[in-house]
Amino acid sequence: MLSKNEVKYIQSLSHKKRREEENLFIAEGSKIVLECLKEIPHQIFRLYATDEYIQLHQLAQDFSDKVIVTEEEMERISQLQTAQQALVILKKKSVETNKTINDGWWLALDGIRDPGNMGTIIRLADWFGLNGIICSEDCADIYNSKVVQASMGSIIRVSIVEKNLQLYLSDVKVPLVGAVLGGKEISAYKFPSKGILVIGNESAGIRKEISSLLTDKIMIPRFGQAESLNAAIATGIFLWELNRPV
Amino acid sequence: MLSKNEVKYIQSLSHKKRREEENLFIAEGSKIVLECLKEIPHQIFRLYATDEYIQLHQLAQDFSDKVIVTEEEMERISQLQTAQQALVILKKKSVETNKTINDGWWLALDGIRDPGNMGTIIRLADWFGLNGIICSEDCADIYNSKVVQASMGSIIRVSIVEKNLQLYLSDVKVPLVGAVLGGKEISAYKFPSKGILVIGNESAGIRKEISSLLTDKIMIPRFGQAESLNAAIATGIFLWELNRPV
Numbered sequence: 001m002l003s004k005n006e007v008k009y010i011q012s013l014s015h016k017k018r019r020e021e022e023n024l025f026i027a028e029g030s031k032i033v034l035e036c037l038k039e040i041p042h043q044i045f046r047l048y049a050t051d052e053y054i055q056l057h058q059l060a061q062d063f064s065d066k067v068i069v070t071e072e073e074m075e076r077i078s079q080l081q082t083a084q085q086a087l088v089i090l091k092k093k094s095v096e097t098n099k100t101i102n103d104g105w106w107l108a109l110d111g112i113r114d115p116g117n118m119g120t121i122i123r124l125a126d127w128f129g130l131n132g133i134i135c136s137e138d139c140a141d142i143y144n145s146k147v148v149q150a151s152m153g154s155i156i157r158v159s160i161v162e163k164n165l166q167l168y169l170s171d172v173k174v175p176l177v178g179a180v181l182g183g184k185e186i187s188a189y190k191f192p193s194k195g196i197l198v199i200g201n202e203s204a205g206i207r208k209e210i211s212s213l214l215t216d217k218i219m220i221p222r223f224g225q226a227e228s229l230n231a232a233i234a235t236g237i238f239l240w241e242l243n244r245p246v
Numbered sequence: 247m248l249s250k251n252e253v254k255y256i257q258s259l260s261h262k263k264r265r266e267e268e269n270l271f272i273a274e275g276s277k278i279v280l281e282c283l284k285e286i287p288h289q290i291f292r293l294y295a296t297d298e299y300i301q302l303h304q305l306a307q308d309f310s311d312k313v314i315v316t317e318e319e320m321e322r323i324s325q326l327q328t329a330q331q332a333l334v335i336l337k338k339k340s341v342e343t344n345k346t347i348n349d350g351w352w353l354a355l356d357g358i359r360d361p362g363n364m365g366t367i368i369r370l371a372d373w374f375g376l377n378g379i380i381c382s383e384d385c386a387d388i389y390n391s392k393v394v395q396a397s398m399g400s401i402i403r404v405s406i407v408e409k410n411l412q413l414y415l416s417d418v419k420v421p422l423v424g425a426v427l428g429g430k431e432i433s434a435y436k437f438p439s440k441g442i443l444v445i446g447n448e449s450a451g452i453r454k455e456i457s458s459l460l461t462d463k464i465m466i467p468r469f470g471q472a473e474s475l476n477a478a479i480a481t482g483i484f485l486w487e488l489n490r491p492v
Contacts, residue, residue: 129470224375236479237486
């Protein structure tokens, strides 16, 4: 049985400030919890699961730091609309970008605010095997439960750092490629073997100070009438084009 | 000033059943309302807007069937978390697919349940200038306010019909192209000049009865570790590849 204090503690991790103080975040759902048990058991601070869930999964049985909870308790600690059978508190992982930024491709997100877009972009980075993501300080918090859920488990695999993007990008030596009106049509653009793809805010695009740092400007041509594409959709098309076999 | 009955009537249109009985739906927000006034004034049943909004926009001033409302009234009739300055009740438009299905490209959606995905896919169909969308009966209702908002105005331009998809697709004569595990890698696939691109449900994919009707099976190759792509993201990459200049 969970103590009142433990319930309160878990609930408090729905706040960004608390997540930062504790260096922890929450992931929920049968599938992502299994992935954590399998891929990053060392990052699990504690597992909360129903007896049924634990009986079903050997990995959960073997994991030592777990608490068996009732469905009612799960509802109290869950941040989802419909609580699931398992939840883990995870330690954030620290990422060192400087060593690796010189190889392959990274994403830089300039003010992506919508948690759904953020999670979808993390899932895309995972699908396309990018090195990682550099977020500006005004992006949605990647440890927000909506981001974690929309990433469909990819949050545990993708390296993500938060930076003052303008400062950070003015100091890198690799190509900086971004979507800008009047940019080069992507199918005519030859992506270099390494670089950073910069994705701008949902309505304002890439901010001026960062746009001026771009070495290459590209765009997705429009064939119909919609005024713009969703930021995550545009990211998906860019990443496909970047990886596309010629 | 709005009567209690009028408020109730507008609120009732948040229910699918009422929208179907009345053949009406709601679109909200300054931008989409302007697009409606400009592009489809004949489809507007009634405009509700604040005095400030009407003073600012000549098109709103010129439109006859309008009601000036206070911000408090707008909050009562709005389905958004934050009410905006204008809302229109629109007449649904009737779409005839049979005449045109023999030319160009259509999308068929097989059980897309998430309203955000549905709206994003409608926006994509608009961006890429598709002929229209055929939805299975278990898709999210396209007149749901979340779909309308996520479509960013494209709902008023894209032709969309609801059909028994299995029956409908078994009767068409154009290529039926769908994403299936083990399908042909999309950059190696030559899209025909016309056809229907079939997109499956977020977790289950294309259902068996419809998958067996496909004439061509395709897939987006994976370069990293994510198990799958979001349905709207996959649609975006397919539509780009379909329209991509060689």
